[in-house]
Amino acid sequence: MKSYFHNPRDFTFVYETLPDRMKKLAQEKPNKVAVVMYYSERDRFQITRKELYDKAVKFARALMKLGLKKGERVAFCASNSINWLAYDLGIIIAGGISVHLLMGEYDIKFALAGCSFVVLEKSEHWDDLLAVAEIAPGGLITSESFPSLKLGMSVSASTRPGEALLISELLDEVDKMDSKKYTNFPFVDPEDFVFTKQTSGTTGIPKRVKHTHFNVMNCPQSYGEMDAFTDSDVRFNSRHMAYTVGYPFDLFTTGLTHVSGCPTFLNDYDNLDYLVKIWRQEGCTILDLPPNKFSDLRGFDCRVKTIDSTGDLLTKEMIDGSLSIAETMIVAYSSVEALNICHRVFKRSNLHEHIDGMLGRPSQGVEVKIVDEFGAVVEQGMAGVVYVRCPWMSTGYWDIGTVRPHGWLETSDVAIMLPEGDLILKGKTTEFILRGELKLLTQFVESYVDRHQDVNKTVAVNIPDANGKDNLCCCVQTYPGQKLEDEALLDFCMANMHDKYVFEWLPVIPKYFLEFEEFPELLTGKIDKMKTREIAIERLKATKK
Template identity: 30%
Template sequence: MSKLSYLHINPATPNTYMTLNDAMKRNAEKYPNTEAFIYRNEHGDRWSITFGDLYEKGQCVAQYLVTSGVQRQDKIGLFGPNTLARIVAEFGILLAGAVVLHLNVDVKIASDSNDVLEKTKCKVVFVDPGEHDIFLPTIQNLKNGRQLIFLRKPGSVYTDPVFIDDIQTSRDTSVELPEVQPEDEAIIFTTSGSTGKPKMVVHCHFDFTVGVEAYCELLPESKRAFNDRPFCWLGGTQAFPTVSGFTTVFTDSNLGSSGKGIKLIWKIITEEKVTDAMFMPYCLYDLLAEQDNIEDDGYRLETISTGGQVIDKHCTKVIGRFCKKMVIAYGSTEVLGIAFHLVENSEDFETGCVGKPIPGVEVRIVGENGQVVPVGEEGELQIRSSFLTTGYFGEEEMTNRAYTKDRPSWFRIEDIGKMTESGELIMRGRVKENISRGGRKILPGVVDDVVKKMEGISLVATVAVPDVRFYEEVCVCYTATDGVDLSPSDVERYCKENFSTEETGDGMGSSPTYFVRFDSFPTVFTGKVDKQTLKRQAAERLNLTPR
């Protein structure tokens, strides 16, 4: 191994040059009667769809889109909670040669998603009004002349609605679906942007087929996996089970993030005979907190996978009680998978360790001067791989900033870490002041932009404060205009009126949890707000200590 912080592991097998559509067809032909996805809700109800039916219904949706004028590589919006209908819609979009545009709504008037829809010239959006039409007001804001296709029937009257139930069974063999290439764009994920508007991370079919295969090289073969992450996030994307061909059991994402559903989730896992599960770290904390209240009948998962933040030794205590082994997965929306760590003994685990790069990934660690640092020194991680994002849609300057000027260039992941003598990566945190709440990255500036519009606010600075379950929570620190009596409860009420929660994938979005009023902010010698001191003071006032 080099004395400098550089690692690369060659793939054990050559890349498979195919599309997600090819994988769908392969699964349908190989496992036509095998359940592909199983949905369980909090009431105990169960719905499922086989690989064969999923492909058949996806083709019907694709034919409808093509006959409606959708062209190859058009962007098609997709909004709503995890459901089987949403999966059919996603498959239909891809089979039509179009691009899935996942929508995350953080602001109640949906201005963030409308910006995305306008920039991509999206004319069709699949929408789910949710139970009791909870998302219908948001959907009204998304229309703006676009065709809406409903994933479930709203309870209230809607003018000339089109329902997926009506089109997913109408096969027209005269309609020819377009041929899709591996380099064609497949999925766009929307993430928080530093400007206050979402970044659109573009991935082509080849990114997923190669990236998932590389990751699966390191895992025991999964037969039945559980994953409750929102489908609109990388961690919940249906591209993974599509390429790997395993059965996926899922629930509503809010069930896990609420902190009240872990016993039910474990019950579902045992009933469905799940072999492997993906849990966010806060769910692991919930499992451990409830272990005395969960019957130990000897059932053990083969693996539990986790990630999204720095993982500490406490999380690994699920080994032996709930699983045989644990997988620490390290990646990002832009890069997909980066590193993989299989943990068999919690005693040997070092906090922050994410293991070695997955096959096909190059990692280097650089200092402030841009030069690679010696092994053991901390620095900023940079990544090269064949499954990196093709860029941020419509943002050439942002894309250029994300890559170095080397040829071939490196992607700036903006994480801090170090490399060990044994070739493992130890993560320390983020370069920027992003808040990591339950694996979701929240940009303080996005929250600031909403709060500073409140009448009576003078200054606002959103910071991270420690949290036992979510690792970090969102805290709004503010000063009021002279003579204005603006209490934390006033600001909290304003945020509840302006931030979306139920409409977001995880039921939380970017909505802040804590509110602290200051007479003035601490500053550094340049006059700028001293964020580190402000974070410490906010946590002290709230009586919060790191876990």
Template identity: 25%
Template sequence: MTTAADQQAFLASVMTRLTGPAAPFELVEEDVLGARMPVMRHRGRAVHELLSASAVYGDRDYLVTADRRMSFTEHADTVAAFAAVLCEDYGVGAGDRVAILAANTIEWVVAFWATQALGAVTVGLNAWWVPREIEYGLQLSTPKVVVADAKRAALLAQADTDAPVVTMEEDMPRLIASRAGSELRVTEVDEDDPSVILFTSGTSGKPKGALHSQRNLLAVSDYHRYSDALALAFAGRDYDPAVPSDLRYLLTSPLFHIASLHNLVVPRLATGSAVVLYQGSFDVDRVLGLVERERVTNWGAVPTMASRLIEHGNVRKYDTSSLTAFSLASAPSSVAFKERLREEVPFAHDALVDSYGLTECGTAIAVALPADIDSFPGTLGRPVFGVALEIRDPLGAKVADGVEGEVCVRSPYVMLGYWQNPEATASSIDKGRWLHTGDFGKVVDGRLSLTGRRSDLILRGGENIYPTEIEQCLDEHPDVVECAVVGEAHPDLGQEVAAIVVVANGGTVNEDELRQFAAERLSYFKVPSRWRLTTEPLPRNATGKMARGKIAL
């Protein structure tokens, strides 16, 4: 009989074999932006190195959609041609920004890699933004060019920007064909040079651009390669970096999220795995049909998607036997929800994994494996490989196990900072390179449990929403004196956005007018779905701050 101690001893021996001296994932301590931390000795220094090395995978699938298929060879050739276009036609070079504004598509991925080849910075704009939000993102990032699908190109026409636009449907095929046969041009960069900007909501009310470095993306890829090697060891097989992985990953989250870009598209180019891109609004039958047809092995979903799997009621009519890893991310889920999911969705029974992470961290902070979910329900597992985690009190001192405090993390995955926002960077990352997440939790026996989310954050279907941005928008209406936006429980989305609006004396605005007012200025998922209009002032505490805990519909 194998005991827990035996399993721990085996795990320790495997980790030593993989990370010890002369091992493929050998760890050494080095200076990273002024802080000492463990990093891999044998690592790349530029993201484009992954692109150059991927040619060895030849005709294997890299990108697959419902009606298209692109091999590693075709991808490398297409990227080389589009990189030539960006350089020669638009003057894109090292450090320049190239914005991408589109739904999930193969062209999104091609534009990303072409940008990386040139040493430029990919700016992943939120494809659900309305013109005003798009305009803000472009003014902040000042891209040399915007690559957009037709739907978002029409929105760009309504934004105040003079950035040239390359459309995916019309311009990209023509321009790529004009540079067919181009050699891949690459620009040398340092590992702590910027690579990607992805937007995350902020308590100031405006999205912030999380700036990730070459090191960040490569370290995340190395973490995934290490995880693959660890899984092989547990299956009794040796890891060989020259042998491509046969795993096939389903991508259902937007490419402007780290879950899809940093943790799927980038590392799978490094491992020779296929990425199956789901396109369009989430539909259980179409998703499971794709899983069945493409023999998907790994899928990371947000809880809302998992909830719809449960509600579907006929998951078993599809052959999902290939799916051996199913993870939840982007939003918290209850113990009861996970139990129901494992009972009613066959592939979740033995494969369910839960995780916790932030855009600022590049990848997961902690992961709860199936054994953790079984034996320690409610926890989010142990910190992932390469992550140092501390729980700290309000003065910044580390607290003991079992004591609640702020979750702080340090790793080579943590962002450089917020683009063009040194104040926000300084308040989030201290001089020791510890990221203060603003989330609260405790650690018991090495496993993390969250006890509170970031102040006032609303989590709707995997999207982070901060009330301040919506409140500032509604405050622009002449009939609004003040307002408060809160999260209300929702059976499918987790939370929905609710607004309590104080209307001025004599004001005539109604709920429909306010909804339309917000919809013209905010993404659809930020527009409140529940409203209460009143003339009574909102409750405040002794210091004059709004007392959100006393506000309800």
């Protein structure tokens, strides 16, 4: 059998825009809480559906007054807040395209290209902008680097440059206007672009992915309907809302309540007791959590419907830990371009079916195939590159051209397909260790070293020697209070790695172990493996001097 699987959809497509859906939700249950935000143990804020929609409309009127035209891009970079979604939706109501950013040192030249307006919060981001642009009274921007930029707005009064516009002041001005002024919003079609998401930049350059209202409104339904999420559910998500898996898709599609806040606070390992308190207090039924917390959930007096995990490989032990408080555990596989691709729901009764590297089965409406280097679909059980096709696929990128033969998206993931359609990840086309003519997958090594009781996270990288040969180095972050012992880790690998040698002469046991207090991260919060490798090479060079 060939490695091709299609899961037909059994739901009807929704042909509706995000503003239309939010307006409908506000009319149906105006006082239902839409978003809850936690910034610390003492700082809790909430906004209802009607309050959210009304503030979005108010911001849209302010943007119309400032001259925003339909189809113009608005760079939006701000921390999670109770107003984040209102500002985002306001941009969309006014006909703009919201460009969701997690700005950093390397991407300002990519992030702002082609944008007309910019909305910033943090002083360091304003500093980045002011290094390449000037702001005149009224927030007017001139820049040789970004000739399309016209206007700058600040979320915060304490960090805005003197000439930048302040959103709160703009909203106050709207309150003083005639209620009918600047309300003739442009027509927005469900197939118009709604927002742009950045990829993680694992290749060094993040791509800006274009999505339509249709994509956003329909992709989550392929996921939500199968798992029976409703507007009575409450989802906890500790990610940044600008990040694809942090965006409140199912607030729009199912009407559930979205609980989030400051990612630094909500992802602090030491705050787990308080997080459980939040889940109880808010009545959370769905938890989006990083998997390093799963094993610590045992012993807590808390029950939820399900726990989601996207973007991380899970072990059977991790899933078992999540099921100590959840009825089900959803392993999901997604991308910025295709959004939801695969998932698998685990319970105690089917936990034995889990295999290391499992990504799940294609979700409703999704086609997946595994191909070789010539583009031919491989037999089931053979490794190849994952290709995806679905109706809510991104139409492409702002920065580069898009070539997708017959509508298929080529991922960088290498996997095998089982007869039931399950995908088992074997690695990435960008993350191999070369051994002669063969390629060893770094995830293979990471998954085993991560099982050591003292290891929190492992990143395997290749270290070239003087002859150009790749040597395997495991960069390891231990749990607090633990110390890395090279010999102990080496003994653990020798005893526990099933395939210690691909062939008798081809060792895959790491040659080096390096301890890291923390790993460098990309803007999305993922580990920056390229930077980790650079640091490892420099540290090993220093030890040889």
